[in-house]
Amino acid sequence: MVPVVMRSSLAGLALRWLVNASALPFVGAALALAACVAPPAPAPAPADVELVVLGIAQDGGLPHFGCEQPCCTEARRTGRVLYPSALGVVDRRGGTPKLLLVEATPRIEEQVALLHDTAGVHGRGRQPVDAVLTTHAHLGHYLGLAWFGREVAGSRAIPLHASPRFCAFVEAQAPWKQLVALQQIAPRPFAVGEPFAPWPGLTITAVQVPHRDEFSDTMAFVLRGPNRAVLFVPDVDAWEKSPGLLDRLLDGVDVAYLDGTFYDGRELPDRNLAEIPHPLMARTMELLGERARRRPGTLRFLHMNHSNPVLHDAALRARIEMSGFGVAAQGERVAL
8 A cells, every 4th residue: 555644633624614604603512522532543653764756747847837728827826836746765764864856856945845844854954865866857857956056055966866878968068067067966877777776775776768868868767665666757758669668667666656747648739749758647547457456556647747637637536546546646655
C-alpha cells in the first residue's frame, strides 16, 4: 500500500460542523459528543527513509504560462497551484536528515520548502539539500539549478548526479557552466544502468528512455531504500519505442510514478502532439491494466499537463482509481 497524508479526525470534522451557522443551536450537544470521542491515535513515526512527491504537473505547472483556458483561469481565480513534477528523499538515519532533490524545477524554492517541512529541518541556509538528481535537460527538470548560483543561494559544491551527457552540457553551456566554475554545483556523472549511491544506504539506478534529447539524454530512475524501490519516469516518448522498456522499468519496483502528461490526446487541440510526444494515460492503462488490478494503487501517474482532464474531473479520476491506478498527489509520501 502507498502511504498517504493523514485525513481529518472525527473531532476535526465535528469542529468544522460547529462553524456552520445552522448548527449553532446544537453547540452544546456537539461539544458533549466531542468530549465522548476518544482522542485520535498518535501519528505513526515517520519512516527512516521516505520519498515525498513535491510536484505532479508538467514542466509549466498549473496555472500554466500562456494558458487562458478555464483550467488555468479558474486556478488563478482560486489560487490553486500545482508544481512541476519532482520528488524528494528524506533519510533520517544517523541524526541530521539527509535530503535528496529529484529534479530542479522552476518552483525549486517552494518544493524545497515542502521537503524541509516533511523532514522537519530548519536552518539549512545556503546548503538546502545534500544532493540533486536530474532526469534530463528540459526546462521543468533542471532550470532550478540556477537557484544554487550567486544570485540566489550561493551554495557550495552541491552534488549534481546526472548522466555523462547532461554533466557535459552544464559544464560547457552558459549560464550553467558558471555554477560549475564557481563550485556552486558539482556535477557527478553516473554510469547508466549501474547502481550508485548519493550516500550509503540509498541506491539509484538510471535507465535511459526515449525522449526528445536536444541537449541531453533522458533518464528514468529506480530509487531503492532499505525496504522498497520506487520508479520515477516523468518523461518518455512512447513505451513501445524501446521494446520491453516497461517490463525492464517495472522489474522489482514496489511503486511506480509514470508519465501521465496527456490523458487521451484530445486536451490540446491547438498543438501538434507529434512535436511533444508522450504515452497517453489511456494507452498506459491498457498495457498495465492487469498489473494495476493485482497491485492497486502502486502505478501512479504524474507530470500531468495543465490541460489534462484528470486534474480537473473528479469523476474521471475516480474511475482511474477504481481500475487500480493512482493519480499522484502533491505531498504524498512513500516509505523506502
